[in-house]
Amino acid sequence: MIKFNNYDVYGAIFDMDGTMFDTERLRLKTLKQASKEIIGTEFSDTYLIACLGLSAKSAHNLAQQQYGEDIPYTNIRKRADELELESIRSTGVPIKKGLVQVLERLRKSGLKMAVATSSRRAIAEEYLINANVYKFFDVIVCGDEVQKGKPDPEIFISAAEKINVKPSECFMFEDSENGIQSAYDANGITVLFQDIKEPTENMLEKSIFFFESMYDYLESLDQVSPKLDLPQLNDPFPQTLNQLSVGIHGFGAIGGGYIAQIFSHWDGYTRPKKIYASTYNPLYLSAVNAFGSYGIRYNQFSYDERIENIEIINSDCIEKIHEMYIQSSMIAICLPEEAIEEEAHIIAQGLYARYIANLERFTNPLTLLIILNKIGAKKLWLDKIHNALEKITTTEITVQILDHHYFCDTVVNRMVSRTKEQNLLKQLRIKNNIIKIQNKTINYEQKNILDNSQLNIDQKKLASSYLGEIMNNSKPNQALQSTNLILFHAETDMPIYVENQSPLIQKMRQMILVDDIKEIQFIKNRLWNGVHAIVAWYALLLGYQTIGVAMSDERITTFMDKALKQVKSGLSFQFPSRHSDLNVFTENFKKACLNAYKDPCERVARDPLRKLSLNERVLGSIIFNFKNNLPYESLMKGMSYGYQYAVETKQISSTEVFNHLKLQLNDSNLQDLEKEQLLKKYLEV
Template sequence: MLQFKNKQIDTAIFDMDGTMFDTERLRFKTLSQASEELFDKPFTEAVLMGSLGLSATKAEELAKQHYGDAFPYAAIRRRADELELLHVRTHGVPIKPGLLPVLERLRRSGLKMAVATSSRRAIAEEYLINANIFKYFDLCVCGDEVTRGKPHPEIFLRAAEALNSLPEHSLMFEDSENGLRSAVDAGGVAILIEDIKAPAAEVAARAFARYSDLRGFLADLADSTPKMAMPAVTEPFPQAVNQLKAAIHGFGAMGGGYLAQVFSHWDGYTRPCEIIASTGNALLREAVNAFGKFSVRYGSLAFDQTIENMRVVDAADDAAVAGMYRDCEIVALCLPEQAIATQAGVIAQGLAQRHAAHGRALTVLVVLNKVGGAQFVREQVAAALALTVPAGDCEQILARTHFCETVVTRIVSKLTEEALMRQLRIKRDLYEKNVAALREAAVDHTGWGDDLADAQMEAITPIVNTLRDAGEPASALSPLHLILFHGETDMPLYAQRGGKLLEHLRQIDTVDDIGEIQTLKNRLWNGTHAIIAWYAALLGHPTIGHSMGDARVQLLLDHLLDVELAPALKAAFPAMESRLPEFIDTFRHRCAHAFKDPCVRVGRDPLRKLQRDERVLGSLAMARVQGIAAPGLAFGAALAVHYALHHADTADDAECLTIREIYAQRGELQDVLTWRGDYYGQPYPGLDAVVDAEEIAAVQWHFDRLQAEGEHYLAQPALVEVCAA
């Protein structure tokens, strides 16, 4: 049972042509072609439009009124059926946008479902099977099975009766005037889905609800069906595939190892027909395209999750990247901050193409790990758009593009190219073994059709041979997984509330103030993670997970979380207090299992991690304002600079080199903390968050000890107590 706009609904009955399938235009074409072949004249538009929604008998009467009693309508209709079937068998049934998620939601809501079509059963069932939607319907009532066709209500009444339903509890979907009359007169809850010819105003007014397409109805239906709860990591993706596409601009660890999963879960009812991603890594691109899928490994669960329907394009192919913004329903932007300026023009190009093609709204998930990242991207794209389209178009495009601020709570790591190459070689060998095993175990098909009649044998042999030939490589490849990413198990992607699509995506948690979540993650996780990484790396630990076995590292982690950050965050942001325990527990669990999380990766980019109002220094300032002593955070800020100066594995790290150059000029810590200069080709805002003399002195004290005592100071078993003293 479904509550739809205050109506109790237990049944849904669908017209087929023009409502579920975009076949009315195809039907017009094949009827005209058949009429030219058999009558030397095409149908006039008046006859074609007048036939919409009519039974075959009524349509024949209309045609003979125009062309005379000798008009061979039955023969023309049979020939049109042949032409239409040929087109459908070659190109598939043209499905109306929004149909599949509508059917999935209705069926999952427990409704009984039927088709009520003027088409003959042979045609109707072939179309429903071809479109892979026959499974949704309990029964069909067809035009060759009723005495009186539309606009008479018989066909809808028979469908409702066959389902033991009352018309007043039945949604009845129609596109034509005759069909709508039939549904309304049957007493159903008539839903008008407009197609080629809108019904007369007085007829359309009788519909319970009216939509320009099924997507419009879907929006209301989604409000009447529950949003599914956050999925478990191991929960399978929806089996049903919709007609929408999603894109990932930047197929790195976060894009491939997390956003692809978010899109694959979609709303829990269906998933996109394709996920398109861009990368400049040719090896990664060709590997994914060869498999058509890839997997993410969750080591803590010993679980591999496969992302299907994937296609990866070259990040240098501007036309392909712009096409993602033109064609997809949602795009996740997962690029480094310094890359946004160079990509803004390509994004603007795609948005301009989208505006010219159909003008539909677009959601852009900005996954930038930067406070104000969505506004930053919007400004960059707006500037590029201003150079691309007229001012009026620019305003319309920006109004229809929702740049959404996000917060990611998962850590993902990507396989190295060496590991990927090794894996590809192994998979190739396994594939060849699988093929050989299949051939060795192949069944002898000699005489398989002896029990068939000659005509059956002749018809089915090429079909069976084609499927058998295709089945061998598919069977050999299907069990092989291409592992590209290692992921943690945190599921929610937090997003600023505002885009309607986001409210229905299962793995997205929309919030009123994304800034609070950003602050919580930024202060509680990002800064702490970096401090632990710098400390662990200087102590010689390869990964965060390994370092958790060191009592000194564990002591520092506990002190930062429990003694300094949690009390400071509670005092500064009381509204977030209820979320703190979950975030702290998640972070502890993550660190304990992060054996594939190298300290040098987490500790990279110390300049960025020391930015004003961010991570370490921002937390230090927050603690001071709340009157909470924070020697661990002061020690962490000092560690960042000491790490950049002394850790050998960072020779190729541009930020560590920059810190070394700044420090070499005067040898003063404060010069590093307040530096302003060129940063990845952009003016850097400086690190002058630490303006309080006491904070500078605290960081300086630890830095001087680190410089003077080095490993001896780092290796003390009770460093936190020393810090506090």
């Protein structure tokens, strides 16, 4: 039961054509074609509009009045049925936007559900099955199973009886005058949707609720549907696909190993029909598209999660990028900071392509999630996209485009690493052997594949041959159904913090909405990113390759604990109201590191000089603690590890490193004496 505007609702009865399915226009077209074939004259629009919602018998009587008593209406209707079925079978049933989301919410709210349609059962069942919504309904009552068709209330009363719910406790959904009259006389909770023609005054009087679209009703239904809690790791994704597409601009570790999961959980009721994801990596593109899915592995629980309904597109293919931006309702921009300059113009082109595709009108705002571990990431992106748009259109249109869409800053709270190409090649070889066994064509050639390098030219050719055999095999899905292609290794933190700027994100199950995301960004940058970097630098200097393995060394864990404590002391001083958030972030960070056996230290340690810049994740904490008489010695030691790592990997001298630190301090708001004190402390460390 749900409480909807003071109505206690126990059942839902749907009309089919025009209400659930956008078939009324198709029906008018096929009736015109059929009448032209059989009597040489197309049925008029006036006649066809008047037939909307009528039973076959009533429509026949009206045809006799307008076209003569001897009109072969039954033959015309039969031919129109054939033409309609041909269209449906070739292109699918055109369902109304928002339908499957509505059906899922009503069903999961415990309502009994029925269809009450004037169509014959054979037609109704084919449409419902074709549209993959047959499963939602307990009962179907059709026009050839009642004595009196709409506007008589018999069909709605019969449907309510069959689901054992009083008509007065049932939503009755309709789009036509005859249909709403039928539901009204049945004493139902009448809900009218606008379809082809504007509702008459009589229709509106008979309707308790009126919505211009199914999606508008969904917005109201969302207010009374239970909001699901954050998913647990092994919670299944919703089975039902909605009519939305989403995009991931940058199929890297976070995009593929985290955002794809968030999109797949969606609101807990349904999930998008399609996920686009762009990449420059041809191996990942071919591998995922060959299997039609891929896996995320959570090593801590030995659990593999399969991401489906995904299409990987080539980032160099501008047509596919445009398609992603035109078709998607939400896109996550998951790109590293060094890619911003290059990718901003591609994003700008995508937004402009969406504008052009909508006939230069602004409809259906796009929600863009900015996934970048940086304070002020949204402003950085918007400035670059603004400049890129002005190169391809006018300033006025640029401002309109940016103002129309929702740009939401985020904070990611999960560690993810990407499977090395060498490991992926191993997986492809094994899976290819599975197929060969199925086809009795196996050869047992086993070449040793090392884990410590990118694929060479011969190995890339080998990977392509494996993928070619997998794609060309007639039964790959059966052979590989129980084996996932593991592309990412992830820790288990579920929430993503998102700036509360878009209506669409309010539905998302895995998002925590915050009004002021800058504080969360700041905490994440200093507590997670800063300590993560200095731990990685220290671990690499001690010879460790992954964070998880490094945690076995007491020197590293002791150092990490001291560094966390010092960063936390500064953040607690700065944000006293965030004490509980700091505790959660600290504990989650420790757990993540302890289980990050697939997280390469080299990945975390990259760009040491950038990470040691002023106001960044490490030096910012040191300066703040220093100025407020808080401990910072372990952080200073971590900074020295970063500079030492920079010397070893960037081939720069100790003098250049020292000058880099002096430059950062000179640009700070420290007094000269304070700068000297910190430089002296660094030399002592």
